[in-house]
Amino acid sequence: MSEEAQPIRAPEDATTAQTQPQSQSQSQPEQTQPQSQPKAQNSNKSKPQSKDASSKTQDTSASGEKKLTNKELKELKKKEKLEKRAAKKESQGIPNQTEQSKAKQQKNQQQQGNQSNGNVGVKKEPKIVNKVPLFSHLETxxxxxxxxxxxxxxxxxxxxxxxxxxxxxxxxxxxxxxxxxxxxxxxxxxxxxxxxxxxxxxxxxxxxxxxxxxxxxxxxxxxxxxxxxxxxxxxxxxxxxxxxxxxxxxxxxxxxxxxxxxxxxxxxxxDKLIIEQASNHIVNGSKILTFGNSNVLKELFLHNSKVLKKQFQVIIVDSRPLFEGKKLAKELTSNGLKVQYALINSITSIFQDVDTVFLGAHAMLSNGFLYSRVGAALIAMTAKKRNIPVLVCCESIKFSDRVQLDSVTLNELGDNEDLVDCYKLNHTKKSSVAMKNFINSYNETEEKQSQQQQQKSKKNQSNDKEKETTNEKDEFPLQNYQKSPHLNILNIMYDATPPDYIQKVITEVGALPPSSVPVILREYKAS
Missing domain, CATH: 1.20.120 (Four Helix Bundle (Hemerythrin (Met), subunit A))
Structure with a gap:
């Protein structure tokens, strides 16, 4: 061990001998530097680390503050910009949104705390949820x-x-x-x-x-x-x-x-010219189907029955919530026409022996689409499958330059309450008399049989009355739809019928295919 230690001490003596003349010219604090050199020579890997550390300490000692990274500099710049914007808004009198949001949160927390302290044991009503409707881009x-x-x-x-x-x-x-x-x-x-x-x-x-x-x-x-x-x-x-x-x-x-x-x-x-041209498509003994109510079609049917004295049957298909077909049915029956009234849910059984389908129009678009009341597209599609011609009676004032391929981009939303309250528009609830008579007769027969069955029947009647009262309370099951987060109601007014389902469009200019709508638009604008 003593022999191995000697070659290690030899370089130390050599280094000290070399540094002695330099140490005489330098100051005393610099004489301590050679003592740290042999340690650095023994570990070559630690040299770059010691240099980096010394450079960092020098920077911090020179400036007195640590250098910031790029991310920290960016965050500081963002904060400065936000402070400048807030100062400008305050000078202009615009309130700060962050402060307003904090104040609102504090108020809500205080209100919730007051309600929780004051309303102990009280049942909380369900809150109205802010739901996104199906057609949120349309105006409600x-x-x-x-x-x-x-x-x-x-x-x-x-x-x-x-x-x-x-x-x-x-x-x-x-x-x-x-x-x-x-x-x-x-x-x-x-x-x-x-x-x-x-x-x-x-x-x-x-x-x-x-x-x-x-x-x-x-x-x-x-x-x-x-x-x-x-x-x-x-x-x-x-x-x-x-x-x-x-x-x-x-x-x-x-x-x-x-x-x-x-x-x-x-x-x-x-309207007079349209009636003259459309009356050629009505034959004695024919069966005609319409949807909803249209003034042109009403005058057409009355003209053919009174003036031309044709005998034909009209099937009026109707839908809620407006039930426009009821007005047409009343006027036609009062003038002696044969009318059959039905709702759109029975559309599959209505098209038996139908000869032609006449439809009114809210508008005719420049790409040949019919823009009419909801349900017109369904009727035209079923008529096309059964090879029944579909004729549209429309004035040129209803023609539009608009191009539309569906009924989603542009449409009108009705009142949702019209679908919730099914007896709101021109309707009254009527109880079925036949069912009451049947129940009364059934109870009378059981009363004659035995007294025990009478008691059971009375109990059943009392239970039925309780059920009726609960049903009267829950008369409209959708009346609290706003409080349910998973229920949306859509009351859309119009739909678009493709031109493939329409055979002719009868106007004052003539009976033309739907593809000729732009030509009629040019003539209308020129006039």
Whole structure:
């Protein structure tokens, strides 16, 4: 062991001998450096680590702070930007969203704590869940009501005739694209007759903006139909063509007369031409099927029965919640026509011995699709499978430049309560008399047999009465649908029928295939 230790001490002596002349010229603290050198020479791997450590200590000692990484620098920059934005918002008077959210959370926590302390032993009602509806991109009735409430400042610009008309639209007392358009144009006549141009403006410039307030308020009840949109465009164009030199009274009279001629030419005369062309497809002894209610089809059936004295049968298919077919059935039966009324759920058994299918239209799109009441596409599809011709009676004012391949992108949502309350629109609940008579007779026979059976029957009757009372309480099982998180209700108004299911479209221009709709649109715009 002593022999092995000697070669280790030899280099230490050599190093000390080499460093002695240098140590004399250097200061005393530097003399301690050679003692650390042999340790560094024994471990060559530790040299880079000691250099890095010394460099880090020098940086920290020089600046007094640690250097930050790239991530930490980015976070600091983000914080500085957010602080600058918050300072700008405070200078502009805009409240801070983070502070508002914190305050709301604190309020909610306090309210929950108060309720938990004060309402001990009280049953909690289920909360209304914020659900995403099926057709969330469409405007609901609640959103339209919110728009009407937000337009309270504009109410003094709205005419009383428009206020009454919106209430009729909202209550579905005026239904159908043509009746709604006629009522709107007549209301515009009263608005124009009572209009007075303010000082510093002209009628051509101010009347269009004044009518804009009326139209915006009409939209709060229901969406504008295609016929209403076409009529509004025509009216605005006629107002723009009025010269500045004409007096206000003359301009008002001209507009009122033009509205009357528009109603006669585009609706009354076109309906007469459609009836003449469609009556060729009705034969004695034929069976015709329709869906819902249409003014053109009603006049067509009455014309063929009274004027042409044809004998035929009409099958009216109807659906809830509006039940428009009931009005058509009442008017046709009062005029002596043979009518069969059925709901759309019995569609498979209705198409026996049907010759033709006549459908009304809400609009005809430029790609040949029929945009009509929900259920029209189902009827056209079943008729096509049974090789029954489908004819659509439609005025040219109902034609639209819009292209639509489904009924999802653009549609109208009705009130969900119409589907929940099934006796809301023109319905009354009636108990079945036959069932009551049957139960009474059955109880009488059992009373004659034995007294024991009488007691059992009385118990059963009492249980039935209790069940009836519970059923009366739960009369509408969907009435609490808003509180259930997994239930959505969809009351959609229209659907789209492809042109493959339609044989002809009968208009005032003629009976044409659905592919010729763009041609009729060009002629309508040119006129």
């Amino acid at each position: 009735k609640e959103e339209r009501n919110a728009l009407s409430s937000s337009q309270a400042q504009v109410l003094h610009y709205v005419h009383p005739a428009i206020l009454t008309l919106t209430s009729k639209y909202a209550s579905y007392s005026i239904v159908g694209s043509i009746p709604r358009c006629i009522a709107m144009l007549k209301a515009f006549q009263t608005v124009i007759s009572e209009y007075q141009t303010p000082e510093g403006t002209t009628l051509t410039r101010n009347l269009t903006s004044y009518l804009g307030y009326q139209i915006d308020y009409l939209k709060t009840a229901r969406l504008l139909s295609v016929t209403m949109g076409n009529a509004i465009r025509w009216l605005k164009q006629e107002i723009s063509l009025i010269s500045i030199d004409t007096s206000d009274n003359d301009a008002k009279e001209d507009l009122i007369e033009k509205i009357d001629t528009f109603l006669k030419e585009k609706i009354e005369l076109s």
